[in-house]
Amino acid sequence: MLSDSELYEAIRSGSTLRDAAISQLRAMLVRGLSKSLTGRYRQPFNADDIAQEALLKILASIEQFSGKSKFVTWSMTIAIRVGIGDLRRKYHADQSLDSFRTDDHGRMELPTATILSEGNDFTNREFGQLLQKLIDCELTEKQRIVVRSFLSDYSTDGIAHAMGLNRNAIYKLLHDARMKLKIGLESHGYGPDDIASFLASGESIK
Amino acid sequence: MKLTIEQTTELKSLIRSVTDKDTLECDGCFDLMSEYAEAMRSGKQLGSAMLAVKAHIEQCRCCRYEYEALLVALEELETNSQ
Numbered sequence: 480m481l482s483d484s485e486l487y488e489a490i491r492s493g494s495t496l497r498d499a500a501i502s503q504l505r506a507m508l509v510r511g512l513s514k515s516l517t518g519r520y521r522q523p524f525n526a527d528d529i530a531q532e533a534l535l536k537i538l539a540s541i542e543q544f545s546g547k548s549k550f551v552t553w554s555m556t557i558a559i560r561v562g563i564g565d566l567r568r569k570y571h572a573d574q575s576l577d578s579f580r581t582d583d584h585g586r587m588e589l590p591t592a593t594i595l596s597e598g599n600d601f602t603n604r605e606f607g608q609l610l611q612k613l614i615d616c617e618l619t620e621k622q623r624i625v626v627r628s629f630l631s632d633y634s635t636d637g638i639a640h641a642m643g644l645n646r647n648a649i650y651k652l653l654h655d656a657r658m659k660l661k662i663g664l665e666s667h668g669y670g671p672d673d674i675a676s677f678l679a680s681g682e683s684i685k
Numbered sequence: 686m687k688l689t690i691e692q693t694t695e696l697k698s699l700i701r702s703v704t705d706k707d708t709l710e711c712d713g714c715f716d717l718m719s720e721y722a723e724a725m726r727s728g729k730q731l732g733s734a735m736l737a738v739k740a741h742i743e744q745c746r747c748c749r750y751e752y753e754a755l756l757v758a759l760e761e762l763e764t765n766s767q
Contacts, residue, residue, distance in 0.1 A: 511762050516754060547720045548719035548723045558758075563750065563754060583686070587688060629699075635747045646711045647710040650745060650747075
């Protein structure tokens with residue numbers, strides 16, 4: 480069994496130990512992936528296939544390894560992303576694309592019960608109406624589509640794929656939308672505690 | 686699209702928890718995740734770069750999910766090496 484630094488050197492330098500090192504790393508990836516990803520997203524998963532795909536990525540990008548972590552940890556990080564990416568693609572393939580519709584301009588309606596039910600007191604109704612107004616007026620159409628897709632259980636990866644953007648861009652759209660809503664609520668005097676208590680009664684109305 | 690009560694509750698949580706302190710994007714977080722995982726597992730004090738990863742993971746559900754999966758995998762490797 481090679482140590483972490485021996486493993487890295489053997490794979491990078493192409494020494495006579497290279498094949499053995501790759502086999503050792505593959506076995507470690509399979510073990511880690513099997514433990515951590517089995518059952519996630521309720522999708523079938525083949526750790527051997529993912530480890531093989533990850534190994535190709537690791538070998539292709541080995542020069543980017545900075546040595547600030549163990550080589551195995553760095554490799555496992557890549558394998559986890561490959562594996563979760565694969566599971567997310569399968570999971571999203573079965574999901575409705577309804578949240579990506581653009582013909583309704585990304586309309587996102589809060590539940591009527593939340594805003595209008597007599598079970599809610601005036602403050603909650605006022606809060607709900609304000610939040611609805613902020614969603615309608617402050618968010619761009621693209622931001623609304625990202626937010627409602629995210630709330631429909633899409634990952635940022637899945638949204639990026641469906642919208643032809645990258646994951647960083649989706650994260651930024653989502654983050655900026657959240658900030659706009661938070662700032663909008665704060666400018667009307669609603670702080671974090673108000674946001675937490677809002678819906679406290681609405682949640683019981685079904 | 687009409688949001689369900691559950692989706693509205695999640696929206697509330699997304700609004701409430703967001704901060705302007707997240708300076709990383711997902712790719713930047715990924716580049717530092719192995720280092721961050723080792724720092725967290727060893728209880729090392731976090732420098733500014735690692736604190737940025739922490740802030741991003743707290744804000745980003747997808748990166749958090751990957752980080753948590755990584756910790757499980759690393760734990761498995763450690764258990765098996767003992």
